[in-house]
Amino acid sequence: MVATKPAVELIAVSKRYPNGQLAVSQINLRIPKGSYCCLLGPSGCGKSTLLRMIAGHESVTEGDVLLDNRNVTNHSPAERGTALMFQNYALFPHMTCLDNVAYPLKVAGINKSARLEQAHELLAKVNMTDYANAYPEQLSGGQQQRIALARALIRKPEVVLLDEPLSALDPFLRIQMRKELKRIQHEMGITFIHVTHSQDEAFALADTIVVMSKGELQQVGSPQAIFNKPANPFVANFIGGHNIIKGTIALDKTFIDNALTGTAAETAFSVRFDRIDIVDEPKNNTIQAAVMDVEFQGNHSLVHCQLADSQPITVLCRDNETSLSTLYPGKPVHLHVNPAALNLFTH
Numbered sequence: 001m002v003a004t005k006p007a008v009e010l011i012a013v014s015k016r017y018p019n020g021q022l023a024v025s026q027i028n029l030r031i032p033k034g035s036y037c038c039l040l041g042p043s044g045c046g047k048s049t050l051l052r053m054i055a056g057h058e059s060v061t062e063g064d065v066l067l068d069n070r071n072v073t074n075h076s077p078a079e080r081g082t083a084l085m086f087q088n089y090a091l092f093p094h095m096t097c098l099d100n101v102a103y104p105l106k107v108a109g110i111n112k113s114a115r116l117e118q119a120h121e122l123l124a125k126v127n128m129t130d131y132a133n134a135y136p137e138q139l140s141g142g143q144q145q146r147i148a149l150a151r152a153l154i155r156k157p158e159v160v161l162l163d164e165p166l167s168a169l170d171p172f173l174r175i176q177m178r179k180e181l182k183r184i185q186h187e188m189g190i191t192f193i194h195v196t197h198s199q200d201e202a203f204a205l206a207d208t209i210v211v212m213s214k215g216e217l218q219q220v221g222s223p224q225a226i227f228n229k230p231a232n233p234f235v236a237n238f239i240g241g242h243n244i245i246k247g248t249i250a251l252d253k254t255f256i257d258n259a260l261t262g263t264a265a266e267t268a269f270s271v272r273f274d275r276i277d278i279v280d281e282p283k284n285n286t287i288q289a290a291v292m293d294v295e296f297q298g299n300h301s302l303v304h305c306q307l308a309d310s311q312p313i314t315v316l317c318r319d320n321e322t323s324l325s326t327l328y329p330g331k332p333v334h335l336h337v338n339p340a341a342l343n344l345f346t347h
């Protein structure tokens with residue numbers, strides 16, 4: 001199999017700010033050409049710093065940034081062929097939408113008729129043709145974002161970098177715009193790198209998710225790979241929907257022994273909320289627990305339980321499963337887990 005050519009390659013990239021803060025530590029990463037990559041992690045984990053180093057808006061303390069196999073570590077943003085879309089969109093208030101979108105071509109010395117023609121094309125791409133002569137203050141947040149995106153795309157960058165592009169939008173618009181971002185990225189075949197702290201956003205958009213914590217990479221993979229096999233407790237906890245349990249697993253892996261006094265080595269593993277069933281009788285691969293709370297969530301409920309050693313464990317029940325009305329705080333239950341659903345952490 002031929003490996004996909006990377007659009008962006010980071011080699012042992014670190015960033016230490018002048019105040020001594022190590023924001024990014026020894027990151028090695030290859031982002032395939034034409035893919036949608038989300039940098040995902042909690043506030044302060046270094047994702048914006050990493051994005052800005054790729055864009056050339058932040059210097060690299062150590063390591064190399066390669067774009068399309070060119071070492072651009074010391075190149076200015078304009079020399080790189082990247083476009084950064086800022087969180088606040090940074091539109092020029094005194095220019096019409098058309099002129100805002102055309103502006104990068106003006107700076108590049110492209111003649112007026114050519115740049116306006118291209119700006120009209122981009123406005124059509126982001127469904128904003130009707131607003132060509134409007135000013136930014138006359139637009140909603142979502143519309144301003146479309147204009148900012150069109151402006152970022154007009155010079156046909158190899159890589160578009162988006163820093164929390166949906167965070168200023170209300171939840172409904174956010175879902176609508178994320179579909180638009182995916183469509184535009186797909187149609188134009190440009191590599192998008194999108195910073196977010198929302199796992200839903202990353203799952204919905206990304207071909208590749210890069211999970212970060214404290215300046216370090218925790219896991220890189222497809223949304224499915226990350227959800228099905230989180231590499232460590234941090235990732236399992238951050239993406240949600242997973243129980244993280246410490247205990248012993250019998251060496252033949254045919255049952256979980258929650259006694260914690262067993263002879264097998266104690267280990268940490270995760271199991272998805274929706275991979276556990278509440279059953280009436282103890283049988284193979286069941287553990288005993290007590291119900292703590294039942295949380296209604298619309299098309300499913302979360303049954304929060306506690307194991308004998310006080311570890312919390314949550315079960316996701318669909319409406320048609322388990323008679324939820326029979327559950328009450330303190331009720332003893334048996335939880336069945338298929339051993340194949342256990343995810344042993346790799347680090």
Ligand SMILES: Nc1ncnc2c1ncn2[C@@H]1O[C@H](COP(=O)(O)OP(=O)(O)OP(=O)(O)O)[C@@H](O)[C@H]1O
Nearest residue numbers: 017019021023042043044045046047048049050197
């Ligand atoms: N200019 C700066 N000078 C010093 N420290 C900084 C600077 N910018 C960021 N930091 C620190 O570097 C770390 C990473 O910051 P960064 O903004 O990259 O994180 P982030 O994951 O993007 O966070 P957020 O989601 O809150 O934007 C944080 O501890 C932050 O306080």
